[in-house]
Amino acid sequence: MSTYADQGANASATHALEVKQVTKYFGNVHAVDGVSLEIPTGQVVALLGENGAGKTTLLDMVLGLNQPTSGTIKVLGTGVKDAAKNAKISAVLQTSALLGDVDVQSNIEMIAALNHLGRREVMQVMDRVNLTELRKRKVVKLSGGERQRVKLAIALVAAPQLLILDEPTTGMDPLSRKDFWDTMRAQTSTGRTLIFATHFLQEAADFADRIIIMNHGKIVADGSLADLQAMASDNVVTITWPGTLEQAKQALSSYSEAISALELTGAVLNVHTKASDSVARTLLDQRGAKDLRISASTLDDVFTALIA
Numbered sequence: 469m470s471t472y473a474d475q476g477a478n479a480s481a482t483h484a485l486e487v488k489q490v491t492k493y494f495g496n497v498h499a500v501d502g503v504s505l506e507i508p509t510g511q512v513v514a515l516l517g518e519n520g521a522g523k524t525t526l527l528d529m530v531l532g533l534n535q536p537t538s539g540t541i542k543v544l545g546t547g548v549k550d551a552a553k554n555a556k557i558s559a560v561l562q563t564s565a566l567l568g569d570v571d572v573q574s575n576i577e578m579i580a581a582l583n584h585l586g587r588r589e590v591m592q593v594m595d596r597v598n599l600t601e602l603r604k605r606k607v608v609k610l611s612g613g614e615r616q617r618v619k620l621a622i623a624l625v626a627a628p629q630l631l632i633l634d635e636p637t638t639g640m641d642p643l644s645r646k647d648f649w650d651t652m653r654a655q656t657s658t659g660r661t662l663i664f665a666t667h668f669l670q671e672a673a674d675f676a677d678r679i680i681i682m683n684h685g686k687i688v689a690d691g692s693l694a695d696l697q698a699m700a701s702d703n704v705v706t707i708t709w710p711g712t713l714e715q716a717k718q719a720l721s722s723y724s725e726a727i728s729a730l731e732l733t734g735a736v737l738n739v740h741t742k743a744s745d746s747v748a749r750t751l752l753d754q755r756g757a758k759d760l761r762i763s764a765s766t767l768d769d770v771f772t773a774l775i776a
Contacts, residue, residue, distance in 0.1 A: 613644030710756030
């Protein structure tokens, strides 16, 4: 699969984010393990993976909230600390806090003041994220989706060039999620670079130019929705397997180039392959293998296979 990482050498020298061989260890845990990527300015990137995949740890390092064990990170050509100091980067995080007993406008004004911005900028950003009618309402009385819009306004008030969102729609109902992404579409139409972490595959499919999938601290897929859909053109061979995953790999070694993923859950082996008939015959030749079926692969199947 052609990936954005492969294309980086030919890209413009202007990148919103450059990550080179970054690792982050917590004791013996490799939270981020040798990650490299380049994100051009103006791109909308979804970072997908299950809890513990390394998404939040990677974003924390991009924001300067955590230091890499090794490797380098540049934001818009500068170090992470300089980018944050110059308001080039901002974020909406799961841990972002608001003052509940203070109204919406005052919450935003306090952050605006830290960036030497006044009431005009506050009113403009509230208008952009549809908060004007709620500006005098105390945060404690807002819905979850409305609070996320306040956090978004705070992140946008200083007009950052790179915006990071960590699981921005967690806990939202479907209508609130749709409203949030409608707001975000308006914000990215001006060329702002956006990176958002999510575990909602459909959000990534609907909104991102590029999808990066992480698992166990590593990038396991990086490309457009079309790239991932091409992977979904494989069939899935499912069989009750008597051996180990390694034994399955050995049995199918002659088809390795035609296999995109193998996963063993309990005694059930799933093989994502373009050579489904040949793979099926080979598996059935193994003693104890039974209950074989072949089905078409979906985008959800590809994601599941990559993170298994």
